[in-house]
């Protein structure tokens with residue numbers, strides 16, 4: 001059984017084809033990098049996979065279940081969690097309460113709020129925010145908020161985690177930190193789709209990379225191959241030599 | 245933490261004791277009537293707060309649920325000869341049914357459309373009831389002769405306790421966490437497994453049930469009024485303003501708001517609906533603009549500032565002691 005299989009996925013906004021006839025699959029346990037120029041349809045793809053958008057055509061099969069056009073909360077309960085390109089933190093909650101939502105409503109939800117609080121601390125610890133548990137989310141830095149959203153998503157116990165530009169806006173040291181974190185999450189057995197603009201990071205992290213351009217898949221393969229694909233260099237990577 | 249809890253518990257017991265003993269302490273009916281009004285508004289504002297404050301859905305048609313509860317209870321109790329409690333339950337049930345009927349389509353709409361939709365619902369019911377029941381509803385003579393204020397007062401005590409208690413239990417539960425998550429950031433809540441639709445509907449249904457019960461209690465309490473009166477938008481906007489003035493999304497906020505509202509109205513002798521709306525409307529706008537968390541937030545800020553001051557003085561004292 002394929003872990004995630006996408007066939008013929010399409011979505012347009014008015015006359016604009018944001019995603020056109022997209023096919024791809026992921027192996028369980030892998031990190032799939034999703035890259036492409038601005039507006040190429042990366043966020044749209046994540047939105048389609050998590051029920052935030054309903055596709056015009058195509059099917060999404062996740063662990064043997066058809067999850068095409070599923071409701072947003074059902075996607076999470078079935079094991080597909082996500083973070084957002086622009087953070088959507090519960091600002092007037094504490095960090096712990098933010099994570100408790102995922103633990104109380106995700107897969108195998110906690111029995112009660114007290115259990116949710118205890119188990120949520122594990123996710124905070126996983127991203128290194130346990131000492132901020134009692135802080136109001138609005139008092140956290142951007143980096144901390146991004147980690148908080150990651151902890152929240154992890155607390156819902158997903159099999160598949162979609163990260164939309166987790167590293168955008170972080171400095172080099174913070175991005176290093178985030179990469180190490182993503183690797184640790186993979187090692188804990190969670191499959192991921194990672195959208196990033198930092199080419200070096202995505203090449204280093206991914207087992208496989210898909211390149212989108214204007215809603216179409218223009219390349220799909222291991223980082224070493226993507227790096228030297230002339231079409232990808234032309235539309236996205238530019239002339240700079242590819243450093244692995 | 246536990247110290248704070250004990251103080252809260254003692255305060256709650258003191259308030260309950262005071263409410264229970266009030267009729268024994270003050271014998272003037274006017275005071276009891278004022279207490280009834282406070283309790284009514286506590287229930288109405290707290291029930292509004294469950295959806296408006298905790299779930300972030302601005303309901304501008306709360307009077308519809310209050311009114312329908314009142315109308316149903318009055319009809320069953322006075323005209324159909326039902327006894328009181330079944331009539332009250334039927335009133336609350338009617339309000340809940342209305343909530344289910346309008347909530348389902350209304351929550352498919354977002355934000356401002358829900359507010360406009362509920363405003364329209366309130367107005368439609370207001371006009372319809374005015375047309376259908378143009379006559380004043382008065383207690384029959386035998387009821388008037390045996391009218392007792394105390395059972396009515398205690399009914400309102402029970403109602404206020406039930407409403408505040410329900411709100412407290414609900415918002416401190418898993419469902420309450422989900423409701424507040426929907427208020428804070430609906431898309432994020434949904435991405436974490438919370439069905440926004442179900443949580444909004446649940447909050448609306450509980451809110452409407454309690455408002456319907458409050459309307460029913462009013463129908464039992466009041467001697468004579470036009471049925472349309474219970475559907476007046478004044479009920480909605482009074483409840484909303486009290487919640488805002490006291491502090492939405494808190495348990496104590498609507499209680500403080502209701503108390504403030506009734507006492508201030510009495511003190512200012514603003515008995516005329518038009519003037520009180522102007523005064524409280526102005527206050528409401530000021531609160532929304534300058535104090536979005538209401539009195540509760542103002543108090544928290546003052547306390548934080550005091551603690552900081554005292555803390556700073558404590559540090560100064562300690563360092564002076566060390567220096568000497």
Ligand SMILES: Nc1ncnc2c1ncn2[C@@H]1O[C@H](COP(=O)(O)OP(=O)(O)OP(=O)(O)O)[C@@H](O)[C@H]1O
Pocket residue numbers: 013016018036037038039040041042043044045085
């Ligand atoms: N809800 C929407 N309504 C209308 N157009 C949309 C919507 N969402 C995305 N689009 C359009 O679809 C195209 C793809 O957008 P998408 O957000 O998927 O790009 P992206 O690859 O994530 O870009 P970026 O790197 O800037 O985040 C863009 O042209 C965008 O303007």
Ligand SMILES: [Mg+2]
Pocket residue numbers: 042043044085164
């Ligand atoms: Mg994007």
